[in-house]
Amino acid sequence: MSALPTHAVELEGLTKRFTARGMDENGGRRRAVRREITAVDHVDLQIRRGELFGLLGPNGAGKTTTIRMICTLLEPTSGRVRVWSHDASKAPASVRRSLGVLLMGERSVYWKLSARENLEYFAALYQVPTATAKARISELLDRVGLTARADDLVERYSTGMRQRLALIKAMVHDPPVLLFDEPTTGLDPQAARNIRDLIRHLHSSEGKTIILTTHYMEEADQLCERIGIIDNGKIIALDAPQALKRLHGELPVLRLDLEDITDGVEPALRAIPGVTRVIVQPKGTNGGGYEAIVHLSDLRETLPKAVETVSRAGARVRHLQLVETTLEDVFIALTGRTLRD
Numbered sequence: 538m539s540a541l542p543t544h545a546v547e548l549e550g551l552t553k554r555f556t557a558r559g560m561d562e563n564g565g566r567r568r569a570v571r572r573e574i575t576a577v578d579h580v581d582l583q584i585r586r587g588e589l590f591g592l593l594g595p596n597g598a599g600k601t602t603t604i605r606m607i608c609t610l611l612e613p614t615s616g617r618v619r620v621w622s623h624d625a626s627k628a629p630a631s632v633r634r635s636l637g638v639l640l641m642g643e644r645s646v647y648w649k650l651s652a653r654e655n656l657e658y659f660a661a662l663y664q665v666p667t668a669t670a671k672a673r674i675s676e677l678l679d680r681v682g683l684t685a686r687a688d689d690l691v692e693r694y695s696t697g698m699r700q701r702l703a704l705i706k707a708m709v710h711d712p713p714v715l716l717f718d719e720p721t722t723g724l725d726p727q728a729a730r731n732i733r734d735l736i737r738h739l740h741s742s743e744g745k746t747i748i749l750t751t752h753y754m755e756e757a758d759q760l761c762e763r764i765g766i767i768d769n770g771k772i773i774a775l776d777a778p779q780a781l782k783r784l785h786g787e788l789p790v791l792r793l794d795l796e797d798i799t800d801g802v803e804p805a806l807r808a809i810p811g812v813t814r815v816i817v818q819p820k821g822t823n824g825g826g827y828e829a830i831v832h833l834s835d836l837r838e839t840l841p842k843a844v845e846t847v848s849r850a851g852a853r854v855r856h857l858q859l860v861e862t863t864l865e866d867v868f869i870a871l872t873g874r875t876l877r878d
């Protein structure tokens with residue numbers, strides 16, 4: 538047995554150029570043209586063993602192309618992919634054994650077979666011993682709530698059920714690295730939540746290394762330890778979600794609507810570590826009262842402390858509102874565009 542790698546996935550100068558054929562209108566005459574598209578542009582990335590990493594970017598940013606190169610479905614134009622210490626160009630079979638992949642929009646299971654038959658088939662392909670496969674398949678089906686329907690044909694499944702099956706299909710051979718391309722796209726909110734719970738479980742309880750792609754900033758924010766924001770094939774920001782928001786956006790701001798106030802409120806708020814700025818001013822409207830605007834350096838610790846401090850200082854809180862930065866703000870700050878246009 539060789540030692541476990543420090544990095545589960547390493548990308549070095551990874552680049553993919555496509556030549557797209559299209560038609561061009563030129564002075565009323567149509568002609569065939571070839572256009573070069575750099576879908577992935579010199580991406581350097583190291584994913585720690587056990588990390589839950591998100592690749593966030595708008596349509597066409599290069600997310601799927603990156604995933605396809607990591608799982609050896611697509612050959613890079615230049616650059617290098619290593620998975621679990623195996624070089625994808627020299628040892629593609631070892632790379633494939635080390636990872637499981639769910640690709641968006643790809644029909645990855647047979648609709649004329651049942652879920653269980655599909656899983657048994659793929660387990661056999663990966664040469665998982667029969668007894669091991671049987672136990673693992675039952676456990677996986679159970680985990681995603683498909684046990685009762687496991688022997689139905691997949692063609693009778695709903696979209697969400699197929700997505701859950703595709704997800705566990707990626708895991709029949711129990712690989713250490715999982716690649717999920719848009720795992721919740723097209724699912725209803727409940728089904729999407731279940732998938733996110735499963736991903737969290739795989740990460741925290743099973744120690745899997747997970748790379749997921751998404752264009753949902755909330756999903757990346759809630760789920761991932763670290764996020765790479767990708768745009769036009771380039772990683773334009775790379776950090777923990779909280780750090781990205783702190784660096785490129787405004788800090789969270791608490792607005793308190795106070796009924797009555799004492800002189801002690803403002804200094805008490807200022808004294809809280811984690812409060813970076815306090816403004817207390819009369820509201821000046823008919824209702825009277827005051828407004829306190831409190832800038833926080835974090836939410837978990839400082840927010841409850843701020844609210845408690847205000848009450849203890851003798852002010853009555855009528856209403857409170859939190860204005861928080863999102864990863865969308867980060868993307869806008871970096872590109873001048875929104876994630877969804």
Ligand SMILES: Nc1ncnc2c1ncn2[C@@H]1O[C@H](COP(=O)(O)OP(=O)(O)OP(=O)(O)O)[C@@H](O)[C@H]1O
Pocket residue numbers: 555556557574575576594595596597598599600601602603752
């Ligand atoms: N086989 C191909 N031939 C030509 N161009 C391609 C091919 N595959 C992808 N592209 C182009 O490469 C770019 C990146 O595509 P990719 O599918 O990686 O984006 P994405 O980030 O996954 O987008 P989405 O959020 O829409 O899934 C796009 O401009 C796309 O049109």
Ligand SMILES: [Mg+2]
Pocket residue numbers: 600601602641718
């Ligand atoms: Mg894609």
